[in-house]
Amino acid sequence: MSRARAPAAGLKMLAQGSPDAEAPAVISVSLGDRSYDIQIRPGLRYRFADAIAPILTRPRVIVVTDETVAGHYLAMLEHQLRAVGVAVDSVVLPPGEETKSFGHLETLTARCLDLGLERRDTLVALGGGVIGDLTGFAAAVLLRGVAFIQIPTTLLAQVDSSVGGKTAIDVPAGKNLIGAFHQPARVLIDPETLNTLDRRQRLAGYAEVVKYGLIRDRDFFEWLEINGKSVVDGDRAAATKAIRTACAAKAEVVARDERDAGERALLNLGHTFAHALETAAGYHDRLLHGEAVAMGMVMAFDVSATMAWSTGQDAQRVRAHLESVGLVTDPRSIPGLTLTADTMMALMRNDKKVVDDRINFIMVRGIGDAFRTADVEDGALKSYLRSILN
Ligand code: NAD
Ligand code: GLY
Numbered sequence: 001m002s003r004a005r006a007p008a009a010g011l012k013m014l015a016q017g018s019p020d021a022e023a024p025a026v027i028s029v030s031l032g033d034r035s036y037d038i039q040i041r042p043g044l045r046y047r048f049a050d051a052i053a054p055i056l057t058r059p060r061v062i063v064v065t066d067e068t069v070a071g072h073y074l075a076m077l078e079h080q081l082r083a084v085g086v087a088v089d090s091v092v093l094p095p096g097e098e099t100k101s102f103g104h105l106e107t108l109t110a111r112c113l114d115l116g117l118e119r120r121d122t123l124v125a126l127g128g129g130v131i132g133d134l135t136g137f138a139a140a141v142l143l144r145g146v147a148f149i150q151i152p153t154t155l156l157a158q159v160d161s162s163v164g165g166k167t168a169i170d171v172p173a174g175k176n177l178i179g180a181f182h183q184p185a186r187v188l189i190d191p192e193t194l195n196t197l198d199r200r201q202r203l204a205g206y207a208e209v210v211k212y213g214l215i216r217d218r219d220f221f222e223w224l225e226i227n228g229k230s231v232v233d234g235d236r237a238a239a240t241k242a243i244r245t246a247c248a249a250k251a252e253v254v255a256r257d258e259r260d261a262g263e264r265a266l267l268n269l270g271h272t273f274a275h276a277l278e279t280a281a282g283y284h285d286r287l288l289h290g291e292a293v294a295m296g297m298v299m300a301f302d303v304s305a306t307m308a309w310s311t312g313q314d315a316q317r318v319r320a321h322l323e324s325v326g327l328v329t330d331p332r333s334i335p336g337l338t339l340t341a342d343t344m345m346a347l348m349r350n351d352k353k354v355v356d357d358r359i360n361f362i363m364v365r366g367i368g369d370a371f372r373t374a375d376v377e378d379g380a381l382k383s384y385l386r387s388i389l390n
Helices: 009-016 044-055 067-083 102-114 129-144 155-161 191-196 199-216 218-233 236-256 263-268 271-280 289-306 312-325 341-349 378-389
Strands: 026-029 036-040 060-066 087-093 122-127 147-152 166-171 174-181 186-189 361-366 369-373
Touching: 026 236, 036 044, 036 236, 044 067, 044 147, 044 186, 060 067, 060 129, 067 087, 067 122, 067 191, 087 102, 102 129, 102 166, 122 129, 129 147, 129 155, 129 166, 129 174, 147 155, 155 191, 155 199, 155 236, 186 236, 191 236, 199 218, 199 236, 199 263, 199 289, 199 312, 199 369, 218 236, 218 312, 236 263, 263 361, 263 369, 271 289, 271 341, 271 361, 289 312, 289 361, 289 378, 341 378
Parallel strands: 036 186, 060 087, 060 122, 122 147, 147 186
Antiparallel strands: 026 036, 166 174, 361 369
16 A cells, blocks of 8 residues: 555544544643653633642642743633632743743742742643743752642643643753753643634744654644645644644653653654754744754655665655645745754764764654664765755
8 A cells, every 4th residue: 555545434433433432531641759640621711720629749839930831721720729729929031932941930930939939839731841841950959859730731732832841941052951850740731722822823833734644644744634634724633632732742752662762763753853943943933943843854854764764755745735735845935044064963973862872863763663873874964954955
């Protein structure tokens, strides 16, 4: 059967059926005494406090959020928590990647200490990956470690950054270079919070959804070929199913490889290329992380085909799907960016995935079958990059 076959009829039926039929609303991340659950339900925002209060060791939380998210969801969360007897303070930070900095870590931790934070108190991260990463890191170091709960409100954070305990800030030497593994006590996801998120951010997060299909779940990719547009458009059932499937995949990988010693690296499909593009673009709004990941995943499929590990048909199919929902896959479309193959090679060599001078890539044998390798030939890589960049 051709790899580029049309989606199976059964999947079309699934697309119309209940998303709850196969993807559970509560997913467990099994990590011994650090295990926690991820709850994913439309409308959960009206019941957040019911999911938070029972796991507090003291009825006191500090909610950390950004100005934009605060405008939509903070008052509701504070009101609910107070109604069930939980004392609440809130810290509202500016939105944007710049908030993941030493400066804001200092502001946040100082504010928590001023508010009299105690060891048994809990931080609540309400926002996207920026707020989640910063709050998680603050929780890891405050008083040598306090509990925190993730309430992710971007698609990227709901399918990736809120699960797995990677926390960090950015420093001039690079993104996410100062951080800690610190697992949340619970992750609460209401897919309907995506209704207030702008379409560009939803699209960027969607690239990370597709990633799970490409790494290890061809059926999910085929489901996305039919339903991806609905996910991006904020269709309640489609978004819920996609988030649950993605979280279930991430939970399994994290449970097997919490500290990123092996399998977890597969979650970086496309990321070595993406980080090089983001660095070249100056971590600027003209290229969001997920947008770079979409381009990077296509590059990983193209290079895998060049190395004869997979077929060019699969690469074309991935490109076609990403473009069909509105993602751009051609790096030459990044506004104001001129990038040569040599510069891109140099940027990739600076990535933290270089070991003994060899770049560790995630490559594919096909859709749903990713693997890690340091065997991509420099010559093949450079001539591919020349063909798409120069
Ligand atoms: P973000 O947190 O900057 O959010 C994007 C924008 O959307 C912000 O302006 C925010 O205010 C706004 N926003 C958030 N939720 C909203 C909502 N529901 N309605 C309206 N506006 C809303 O960006 P992001 O894409 O969520 O996260 C990016 C960060 O995640 C990066 O720093 C990246 O390094 C990190 N990340 C971490 C991991 C991990 O495993 N820890 C994984 C992937 C990415
Ligand atoms: N986002 C990659 C990871 O959590 O490992």
